[in-house]
Amino acid sequence: HFHFEYTPRLLSPFTPLYSTVRPHGVRRQSSQLSPRSDTSWWCISSPLPLLRHFAPTHSGPPPRTPPPRRPARVRIRRRCGAMAIPVEEAIAALSTFSLEDEQPDVQGLAVLLSSERYATNSPIEYSDVAAYRLSLGEDTKAINQLNALIQEGKEMASLLYTYRSCVKALPQLPDSMKHSQADLYLETYQVLDLEMSRLREIQRWQASAASKLAADMQRFSRPERLVNGPTVTHFWSMLKLLDVLLQLDHLKNAKASIPNDFSWYKRTFTQVSTQWQDTDTMREELDDLQIFLSTRWAILLNLHAEMFRTNTVEDILQVLIVFCVESLELDFALLFPERHTLLRVLPVLVVLATSSEKESESLYKRVKINRLLNIFKNDPVIPAFPDLHLSPAAMLKELSSYFQNFSSQIRLLTLPAPHEIPPRELQDYQRHYLILNHMGTIRAEHDDFSIRFASAMNQMITLKSSDGADNDWSRDIKGNMYDTVVEGFQLLSRWTGRIWEQCAWKFSRPCKEPPISDSQQDSATFFDYEKVVRWNYTAEERRALLELIGYIKSIGLMMQHCDTLVSEALWETIHMEVQDFVQDKLDTMLRTTFRKKKDLSR
Structure with a gap:
């Protein structure tokens, strides 16, 4: 009907x-x-x-x-x-109608090229019809739970990143209104209680997330699960949740306004709670929140306690470290956020893996310490947020005071922090981080991709207009279009990553003496934010940054305009590749494995 x-x-x-x-x-x-x-x-x-x-x-x-x-x-x-x-x-x-070029898009995108159509995203997890037990059913359920925690954690991180001090906005009563001091305390408590309730929610969430992540890792520490181990999707879910916990801990440490607001909140609570009944529970929650906010790296310490509560998880931690190192060395990360995730969590994994009671040297038998040193030296600054960055060397040095077993790793602890880099090495890092030094390559990549993308689009238009095209020719054209689109996404991601990395490098090394013009002789005081943003970029660096942003918008708009034309070709190519792998390559591999009596997991 x-x-x-x-x-x-x-x-x-x-x-x-x-x-x-x-x-x-x-x-x-x-x-x-x-x-x-x-x-x-x-x-x-x-x-x-x-x-x-x-x-x-x-x-x-x-x-x-x-x-x-x-x-x-x-x-x-x-x-x-x-x-x-x-x-x-x-x-x-x-x-x-006469349609002119470069007209504003009144309607939005008709077809999304990026869609969450993957096997692990099941709203019911097939629990209503359990016809038979699937070997990946348990992993699928765990991945869904981890992904839900990751989404919640990103919202928590956004809330914590945008937190601003409420104490600075509180009014100060004059001496003539001291009789209204009690009312001011009550109003202040009500305002701050709303903000503190959000911090308590973050405290409860991180405890729950750490418990679930530790339980998920402990599942793979059982002897029967060590043969196959987690899937690659499961690896990424674990690493992304660990990255969210790390960012929350870093934000909590960096926000000086949070302890100030909490001290005012505790003071007003003492004033207004004198007339209340049964405040013992509230005082206990207040003490727990105070310990959580005042302890640096409280989230990582809680995660470490949850991991080693029942049985050790060194094996799965070492597997995760090997996965991160190989992904970074072989450039397995498709997009720049994935690469930055690996760089952020790798120091934490190394600290957790060497902090157990077992011999920590077993880790360095699987992963040579020189491989870790090269990764940490190549990326001394890692973007986390637009105005916050992480340094592997600084993290390792600070965490060594909380994990005594790691304090013996002298080679890792002697890595220089961004402000400790010697002058002879500073020029090499600037050539790596500054966009100005890569503009020649970026221009060539932009021009080459624009030409090849236009050629692929012309082939798609020809294929659409032709009737009864050859199947092999059609598949080649659609496959070429798929490869070109993937290359375009990687190109946009790599350029965007360069902007983030340059921003993090500038924030880690503010300028010492900003140039003072004649009009600024009277007011020669500069804020710290001006030293890392306004006065930390030369005219050539600003020009290169604007040019790169223009290239990103140009390629992105060019790919966006063709979404409806290439979407079917992309889905068809993905379907054909999966079917070819399952019906041809996988079948041949299984027959060869069973005939030669080899372990399938190897």
Whole structure:
């Protein structure tokens, strides 16, 4: 049972005349109605009234055709139950429109190239029909839980990153209003209690997330799970959740306004709670929150306690370290956020893996310490937030005071922090981080990709217009389009990553003496933020940054405009690649494995 809806309205290049079919019971949104008063719409429960409406059953003189006001617009009205212009002619009038290039996009994207269509995202986890036990059923459920925690953690990090001090906005009472001090304490407590409740929510969430992550790691520490181990998707879910916990801990340590607000909150609580009953529970929660906020790296310490509560997890930690090192060395990360995630969590994994009671040297038998040193030296500054960064060397030195077993790793603890880099090595790092030194390569990449993308698009247009094209030729063109789109995403990601890395490098090394012009002789005081942003970029560096941003927007807009044309080719190529792997390559591999009696996991 469907509703047939027809809306006569002004025709434009972006709003063609058509009829839409909606399921019965779904109401039309008011924002979809035409804003003009001379238009109307009908919801018809069956197609018969619709046919009667368009049938020429009216009496009287034939309808008059109004003179065309403009060649590119046709006005449609409802008069006496009949249309002034037949629908066929109105639709045919669309061919008279002149569409110019570089027009603003009134409508959004029709098809999303990035869609969450992966096997682990199951709303019901197939628990309603348990026909047989799947070998990956337990892993799928765990991955879904970890992904949900990651999404919640990102919201917590956003809340903590945007936290601003409330104490600075509190009014100060003059001496003539000291009698209203009690009312001011009560109002202050009510304002701060709302903010402290959010911090308590973060405290409870991190405890729950650390417990679930530790339990998930302990599952793979059992002897029967050490053979196959986690899947790659499971690896990434673990690492991303650990990265979220690390960022929360770093934000908590960096926000000086949070302890100040808490001290005021505790003071006002002492004043207003004298007349309350049963405040012992509230005082206990207040003490727990104070310990959580005042202890540096409290989240990582809690995670360490949860991991080694029942049994050791050194094996899974070492497997994660090997995965991170190999992914960074072989450049397995597809996008720059994934690479930055690996760089952020690797120091934490090394500290956790060498902090157990077992011999920590077993880690360095699987991963040579020189490989870790090279990774930490190549990226001394890692972006975390727009104005916050992480340094592996600084993290290792600070965490060594909390993990005594790690304090013996002298080679890792002697890595220089960003402000300790010797001058002879500083020039090499600047050549790596500054965009100005890479603009020649970036321009060549931009021009080369633009030409190849336009060529691939022309082939797709030719394929669309041809009838009965050869299957092999069609598959080659669609496969080439798929490879080009993936390369475009990697190119955009790599350029965006360079902007983030340059920003982190500038924040780690602020300028010491900003240039002072004649107009600034009287006010020669500069804020720290100006030293890392305003006065920390030369004119050439600003010009290179703007040019790179223009390249990113140019390539992104070019790929966005072709989304509807290439989306089907992308999905078809992905489907064909998966089917070819499952039905051909995987089948051959299984037959070879069983014939030679080799372990499939190897």
